[in-house]
Amino acid sequence: MDCPATRVLVLIVLQCSLVPALHAQDWRDIRRGWEIPSETYADQPYVVRTDDGAWLCILTTGAGREGSQGQHVVSLRSIDRGRTWSKPVDVEPADGPEASYAVLLKVPGGRIYAFYNHNTDNLRQVKADNPPYRDGWCTRVDTQGYYVFKYTDDHGRTWSRKRYPIPVREFEIDRENPYGGKVRFFWNVGKPFAHEGAAYVPLHKVGGFGRNFITRSEGVLLRSPNILTEADPERITWETLPDGDIGLRSPPGGGPIAEEQSFCVLSEGSFACVYRTTDGHPACSYSRDGGHTWSTPQYMRYADGRRIKHPRAANFIWRCHNGRYLYWFDNHGGRSYDDRNPAWLCGGIEADSPEGRVLQWSQPEIVLYDDDTYVRMSYPDLIEEDGRYFLTETQKDIARVHPIDAGLLKGLWQQFDNRTVATEGLALDLSGDGGSMPNRVPAPSLPAFTTMGAGQADHRTKDLRSGFGVDLCVTFEALSPGQVLLDSRTESGRGLCLQTTSRGTVEIVLNDGRSESRWDCDPGCLKAGRAQHIVVNVDGGPKIITFVGDGKLCDGGESRQFGWGRFSPNLRDVNGDKTLRIAPSLAGRIHHLRLYNRPLRTSEAVGNYRAMQGGMNE
Numbered sequence: 001m002d003c004p005a006t007r008v009l010v011l012i013v014l015q016c017s018l019v020p021a022l023h024a025q026d027w028r029d030i031r032r033g034w035e036i037p038s039e040t041y042a043d044q045p046y047v048v049r050t051d052d053g054a055w056l057c058i059l060t061t062g063a064g065r066e067g068s069q070g071q072h073v074v075s076l077r078s079i080d081r082g083r084t085w086s087k088p089v090d091v092e093p094a095d096g097p098e099a100s101y102a103v104l105l106k107v108p109g110g111r112i113y114a115f116y117n118h119n120t121d122n123l124r125q126v127k128a129d130n131p132p133y134r135d136g137w138c139t140r141v142d143t144q145g146y147y148v149f150k151y152t153d154d155h156g157r158t159w160s161r162k163r164y165p166i167p168v169r170e171f172e173i174d175r176e177n178p179y180g181g182k183v184r185f186f187w188n189v190g191k192p193f194a195h196e197g198a199a200y201v202p203l204h205k206v207g208g209f210g211r212n213f214i215t216r217s218e219g220v221l222l223r224s225p226n227i228l229t230e231a232d233p234e235r236i237t238w239e240t241l242p243d244g245d246i247g248l249r250s251p252p253g254g255g256p257i258a259e260e261q262s263f264c265v266l267s268e269g270s271f272a273c274v275y276r277t278t279d280g281h282p283a284c285s286y287s288r289d290g291g292h293t294w295s296t297p298q299y300m301r302y303a304d305g306r307r308i309k310h311p312r313a314a315n316f317i318w319r320c321h322n323g324r325y326l327y328w329f330d331n332h333g334g335r336s337y338d339d340r341n342p343a344w345l346c347g348g349i350e351a352d353s354p355e356g357r358v359l360q361w362s363q364p365e366i367v368l369y370d371d372d373t374y375v376r377m378s379y380p381d382l383i384e385e386d387g388r389y390f391l392t393e394t395q396k397d398i399a400r401v402h403p404i405d406a407g408l409l410k411g412l413w414q415q416f417d418n419r420t421v422a423t424e425g426l427a428l429d430l431s432g433d434g435g436s437m438p439n440r441v442p443a444p445s446l447p448a449f450t451t452m453g454a455g456q457a458d459h460r461t462k463d464l465r466s467g468f469g470v471d472l473c474v475t476f477e478a479l480s481p482g483q484v485l486l487d488s489r490t491e492s493g494r495g496l497c498l499q500t501t502s503r504g505t506v507e508i509v510l511n512d513g514r515s516e517s518r519w520d521c522d523p524g525c526l527k528a529g530r531a532q533h534i535v536v537n538v539d540g541g542p543k544i545i546t547f548v549g550d551g552k553l554c555d556g557g558e559s560r561q562f563g564w565g566r567f568s569p570n571l572r573d574v575n576g577d578k579t580l581r582i583a584p585s586l587a588g589r590i591h592h593l594r595l596y597n598r599p600l601r602t603s604e605a606v607g608n609y610r611a612m613q614g615g616m617n618e
Contacts, residue, residue, distance in 0.1 A: 026465045026541040028342075030370050030377060030393065033400030034083045036076065039063050039094070044189060045392040045399035046103055046381045047082075050155035051110040054079050055383065057392070058102045058114055059399060062094065066396060067140040070094045073102040073116050075156045082383075082390060082401030091150055091159050097122045100142040105192035105199055107228045112152050115201050117187050118163065119145040126185070127178035129210030138209045143187045147203060147222070151233065164233050166201075166222055169240035171247060173207045173218055185209070189260045189314055189379060190219075195269065199227045200291060203240075204259045205247055212336070218247035219261035219275055221291045241291040248285055250277045251297045258283060258297070262316040266350060266357045267323060274300060274317050280333035282310040288356050295355065302346075302552075303360040303416065309333040309555050309563075313340045317348070317359075318382040320389075324349060324413045328380050328391075331364055333561045340376035342369035342542050343393065347412025362415040363553045363602045365408055368393060369542035371463075373566065411603030418607035425469075428595035430582070437590055443488045443580035444595055446496075448573040449540045463569070467540040467599035470498065470508070471608055473592040476528045479504045484585045486593075488576040495576020498536065508536050508545060512572040519565035521547035522554040531591060533612050535605035543569050546602070551609035553602050 025032065036045050036057055043060040050056050055078040062071035074088035091114050092099035102116035123141050130136035148163045174181035190202030200221045207216030221241040230236050242248070250258040254277055261275040271287040273294070281299040288295075300308040311334030318326045325348030330340050344364040351360045368377060368391065375395050383390040389404040411418070427444040430437060447466035452459045474485060481502040489495035494513040501507050507520035525547070526532060535548040546564045547554040555563035583590050592612070600608070 027403065027405055028366060028368050028541055029465075030368050030395075030400060030402065033393075033402040036082075036392070036399040036401065037085055037088060038397075038399060040397060041066055041068070041071065042394050042397060042399040044101060044103070044379045045394055045401075046191060047383050047392060048104045048106045048112060049383070049385065050077075050106070050112065052155045054155060055082060056104065056112060056156040057085070058091070058104050059088070060100050060102060060116075061088070067142050069098065071142055072096065072099045073114065075114070075152075075159070077156050081385065081388075082392075089156065089158070091116070092118070092163075097145070098142040101187045101189060103188060103191050103201070105194075105201065105227075107199070109229075109231075110153070110155075112156065113149050113192075113227070114151070114159070115147065115149045115166070115188070115192065117142060117145055118148045120148070120165070121145065123183070126183065126209065129208065129215065132211050133209070140209075140213075143206060143209075143214070144183055144185045146184075147186065147188070149233075160233070162233075164236070166238050168203065168220075168222065168238075171205060171218075171220070171240075172245045173205050173216065173247070177207055190262050191381070193263055193265060194228060195265050195271075195290065197228060198223055198225045198290075200263065202261050202263060204261065207256070214257070214259070216256040217259035218249045219258060219273070220247040221263070223291060242287070242294055243292045248273060248275065248283075248294060248297060250279060251283055251299055254279045254283070254297075257312065260314050262314075264317050264319040264325065266319075266359075268357050270356050272317065272359055274315055274327070276310065276312055276315055278312050278335045280309060280311070280335055281307050282315045282329060286356065286358065300361070302363065304552055306552070306555070308346075308361065311335060311339060312337050313376075314378045314380070316380055316382075320382075321384050322413075325359055326382060326409065326412075327361060328367075329364075331555060331564070333556060338376070340378050341373060342366045342544070343377055343380070345409070345412060347409065347415060349413065349416060360416070362412045363548070363551070363606055365412060365602050366539070366542055366544065367391070367404065367408065368402060370395070371543075371569070408601065408603075411601055415603045415606050418603060419610040419613075420607045421611045422596070422600055422604040422608060425596045425598035426594060427468075427597045428580075428593065430593040431591070437582060437593070439582050439584065441580050441582065443495075443576070443578055444597065446573065446575055446595070447540075447597055448575075449571050450569075451572075461570070463540075465541045467538045469538070469594075469596040469598065469600040469605075470536040471534075471592075471594040471596070471600070471605070472590055473531055473533050473612055474586075474588060474590045475531045476500075476526060476586075476588040478587050479526055479528050480587065482585065483587055484581070485583055485590060487581045487584055488574075488579070490576045494574075496574040506534060506547075508538070510538065510567055510571060510574045511576070512574060514572065515568050515570055517545075517567035517571060519545040519547075519567070521549055522557045522563055523559045524557060525549040525554060533609040535600060535608065537599040537602075537605070538567065539599040543567055548602060548605035548609070551606045553605075
C-alpha cells in the first residue's frame with residue numbers, strides 16, 4: 001500500500017506569528033490544581049454534590065504518613081467547585097482508633113453515607129509474615145477491623161455520632177488468614193453505586209501482610225436492598241457478593257493480587273469492573289446478574305486487541321452523563337507501586353458481544369503529570385457539573401482538584417470515528433507521489449522548550465512547556481539501521497534527526513548543542529514493504545516523547561516496560577540547520593510529511609492516520 005497523492009503541496013511556515021506564544025502553564029500540570037486542605041497525609045479525595053449545591057469531599061488524613069496512628073476521616077465542603085474549601089469536619093477524631101479509606105454514597109432523600117475502615121478493637125499489631133516483619137507482627141493496623149458507616153443529613157456539616165458496622169460474609173480468603181477470619185483484613189477505594197433500587201459498596205478483602213505489605217487480595221461487593229430508602233440505619237440490611245466463597249481475583253495464571261476494584265453500570269444493566277494486579281496489566285470482569293456471578297477475569301485490552309499495561313496502582317472507570325466512559329491508568333507494565341506519573345485517560349464506548357454489552361477503549365492521552373518524576377498521583381475522582389469535568393487526585397500529602405479540558409475528552413470519545421487531519425499548528429506540509437517529495441526544504445522554526453526567565457536576577461530557567469509533532473507516511477524497503485528520514489542537525493549535532501536503529505525501530509534525536517535526548521518506537525512496530533504512518537510527539541509539558549504507529553500508541557509491548565520516554569528538562573530547543581534534509585539516506589520513500597509547532601494529541605494522531613487510510617481506500 002502506498003499513500004495516495006495526485007499533487008505536490010508544499011507549505012512552509014516560518015512566520016513567528018504561528019508559533020505558540022511563550023507561556024509556562026499547562027492545565028495538565030498538577031501544581032496548577034486547587035489544593036484540598038489536609039493535616040499532612042491526604043488520601044482518596046472523593047466528592048459528591050450535595051442537595052444544597054455544594055461539593056462534599058471525604059478525605060483520609062493524619063499528621064503522619066499513611067498507616068500512622070492518628071489517621072482518620074474528615075469531610076470538607078466547597079461552594080465554588082473546588083477552588084476553596086471549608087474547615088475540615090471530623091467524621092472520626094484523630095485521637096480515636098484508626099479510621100481510613102472512606103467513600104461516599106448519596107441517596108435520593110439527600111442523606112449522604114460515609115463508609116470506611118475502623119479499627120474498633122484498637123489492635124496495635126496484627127500477625128504478618130516473618131520476614132519481612134520482625135517477630136511476625138505488623139504494627140500498621142489501618143487495613144483491618146470493621147467496615148462501618150456514618151451519615152450526614154445536613155450536607156456534610158455534621159455527622160451521626162454513632163457508627164454502624166456492616167456484616168460482611170466470610171470468604172475463603174478470610175478463613176485462610178492468620179486469624180482464621182476472626183480478625184478481618186480489608187480496605188476499599190472503590191466508589192459506591194446504585195442500581196435498580198439497591199446500593200453497592202465495593203470492598204477489597206486481604207489474605208495477609210508480608211513483603212510489599214499486602215500479599216493476597218480479591219474484591220467483593222456489599223449490596224443493600226434498602227439503604228436508598230430506609231431512614232433508620234439500624235434497619236439497613238446487607239449481603240456480600242459474589243455468591244460462593246471466592247471474590248474477584250486475577251485472571252487465570254495471574255498472581256495473588258487482585259484489588260482496588262472500580263465498578264460502573266452499563267446502559268443495559270451489566271456491571272463492569274476493573275482492578276489492579278501485579279501482572280503488569282489491569283484486570284476486568286462483567287456481571288450480568290447484579291453482582292451475583294462474574295465472567296472469568298481477563299486482562300484489559302484496547303479496542304485494537306492489545307493488552308493494556310498498568311502497574312500496582314489504582315485504575316478507575318467512570319460512566320459520564322453522555323453515556324461514554326473514562327478510564328484512568330498509568331500506561332506501563334510495572335509490577336510495583338511506582339511510576340504513577342503521568343496519569344493517562346482512555347475513552348470508552350459500549351459495544352455488543354455474545355454475552356452482552358462490553359466496553360471498548362481508545363488509545364490513551366496524558367491527563368495529569370508532575371515535573372518531579374518520583375511523585376505518585378493516584379486515587380482520582382471525576383466530577384461533572386454543567387458540562388464541565390473535574391478530576392481530583394492525591395500525591396498522598398497534597399490532594400487537589402483539576403479542571404479538565406473537555407476537548408481532550410471529546411477527542412478520546414470521537415477517536416473511533418475520527419478521520420480528520422489536524423491543521424492547528426501546521427508548520428510544514430509536504431505531500432506527493434513517486435519522486436515528487438523534495439529532499440531539501442527550509443527548516444521551520446520550532447518552539448523552544450526553555451528560555452531565560454525575564455526579571456530574575458539569577459536568570460533561572462523558564463519552562464515554556466511547548467513541543468512539536470512529526471507526522472509522516474513512509475515505506476521502508478528494508479529496516480536496516482542508520483537510515484535517516486529527517487535531519488536538521490548542524491555539524492556539531494544541534495537539531496533533530498529521525499533515523500532507523502539496529503533494533504528495527506525509528507528513533508528521534510533531540511540536540512540543543514548542550515545535551516542530547518532520544519527515544520524510539522517499539523520493536524516490531526515497523527514493517528518493511530508497505531506504507532506506514534508514524535507520528536512522533538515531543539511534549540514539553542511532561543517532557544515525554546510518544547510514538548504512534550498506524551494509529552496505535554507505542555506502549556512498550558513485550559519488549560520494554562514503557563512505550564513512552566522522557567527527554568531532558570534542560571533541553572532548550574532543537575532548531576539546527578536552516579535546511580531540513582528529507583530522506584537523505586532512506587531505503588524507501590516518504591509519501592507525506594507534516595511538522596507541527598505543537599505536540600499532537602494521541603487522538604489527533606489517530607485521526608491523521610485514519611484520514612490517510614481513507615485516502616488509500618478511495
